[in-house]
Amino acid sequence: MNDFVARQSFYTDYVCGSLVKICVIGCGAIGTTIARAVDEMPDIDTTYLTDRSQECATRLQERTKKVKYIPDIVPVLPEIRLVVEAASQDAARYYAPLTLSAGVDILLMSVGVFQDEEFQSDAFRLAKRKSAKIFIPSGAIGGVDALSAASLDSMDEVTLTTTKPPSAFGPSAYLEAKGIVPADIRVRTEIFHGSAREAVKHFPQNINVAATISLAGIGFEKTMIRIVCDPQVKTNEHNLKAKGKFGELDVVTRNVPSPRNPKTSYLAALSAISAIKKIAGQTWVGI
Ligand SMILES: NC(=O)c1ccc[n+]([C@@H]2O[C@H](COP(=O)([O-])OP(=O)(O)OC[C@H]3O[C@@H](n4cnc5c(N)ncnc54)[C@H](O)[C@@H]3O)[C@@H](O)[C@H]2O)c1
Structure with a gap:
């Protein structure tokens, strides 16, 4: 055939x-x-x-x-x-x-x-x-449909702040090199800030959503990512913000982790x- x-x-x-x-x-x-x-x-x-x-x-x-x-x-x-x-x-x-x-x-x-x-x-x-x-x-993220449409015209910025509990982070050479042990974190701490390309490279199991919004929006270099480890949170939270000719987008998704794999959101x-x-x-x- x-x-x-x-x-x-x-x-x-x-x-x-x-x-x-x-x-x-x-x-x-x-x-x-x-x-x-x-x-x-x-x-x-x-x-x-x-x-x-x-x-x-x-x-x-x-x-x-x-x-x-x-x-x-x-x-x-x-x-x-x-x-x-x-x-x-x-x-x-x-x-x-x-x-x-x-x-x-x-x-x-x-x-x-x-x-x-x-x-x-x-x-x-x-x-x-x-x-x-x-x-x-x-x-695991809301707002991809709007971002995809908005990106058809000029965009000023797309940022994502992802906040997860320590249990959501697996072994990471990046964190090891920085001397960061998520299990030892006691207060809300930013553990990464950089481009989506770097974020996905260093946190391959945690940050698929960074790749998704990059593909839907303005690409891996221009999309900026913050990853925060917070022992007080029970959800995997994604705050997607975008500004452009369309106006402004500010979407928060608070995900319940999958009971089978805390790195993955049920959504x-x-x-x-x-x-x-x-x-x-x-x-x-x-x-
Ligand atoms: N797009 C998103 O928003 C999003 C969100 C969460 C997870 N994910 C990704 O989805 C994928 C699955 O997540 P999960 O939580 O179900 O993972 P999981 O670890 O619970 O399960 C993965 C399964 O795939 C199998 N597997 C892995 N590599 C394989 C290979 N090369 N050939 C055959 N089997 C293989 C493993 O044995 C395991 O049973 C992961 O890559 C994860 O990073 C994406």
Whole structure:
């Protein structure tokens, strides 16, 4: 099947209401929540699931109706309509080119991978050549839709202040080099201030939202990020501010951490589920 015919059949499947198969990479906090939600989505009949931990994937298969563990996605790519990456930047680097080369759409949660300019331009070019789409959900932050629209005209600044409790920070070479141990922090402390590109490089698991707003707005160099560690907070808070010809934006999102992974906000998983519903459905509010 050539790419054009594959795309036609993809949309015919959706429009005619045929059941579609998707593949989820990762059975952690986000992947598990997605797999459970897809179980209740009538438009999707199979969720192939892969993870480098076979044990985790087979356990999830046993607890769900539509999940089928697969050790390798290559054999099933021709029948898959959407790949959902919810694993890691390494996984995004491996699965995005593989999926796009097959002309299949991919939804990426490990958005930080796009701070690598070469990866970004290769992936965007490949998607265009293969008529496949790259979907980047708003994830753990509100206001991405407005920022994306506002950035069509001139912007003066985009800043993000992210405040998290010490438990949200994993091992970090950057913090080690600065002699900062989040677990020892007793008062609200700014632990990073710089460009989104630097933020994503130094905090790859914590600051995917910095990558998302950079892609939606004015890019990785001009978007400025502050990361604050505060032992008094229980939520992962993102304050997105923007100024430009459109006016001003000031959005605060206070996220409840996922019970499975305190580094991840529950809203991130809900955002992926909402995106899958939009992709598989006929109505798209907030596009
Ligand atoms: N876009 C956002 O707003 C947002 C928000 C939170 C998290 N994230 C990102 O989403 C991803 C998933 O988050 P999570 O909380 O579910 O993580 P998690 O650590 O709970 O689970 C990740 C799972 O993926 C598997 N995995 C990792 N690399 C893999 C690979 N190369 N091949 C196969 N399996 C692999 C792991 O074994 C694990 O089961 C992370 O990269 C995280 O940084 C994005």
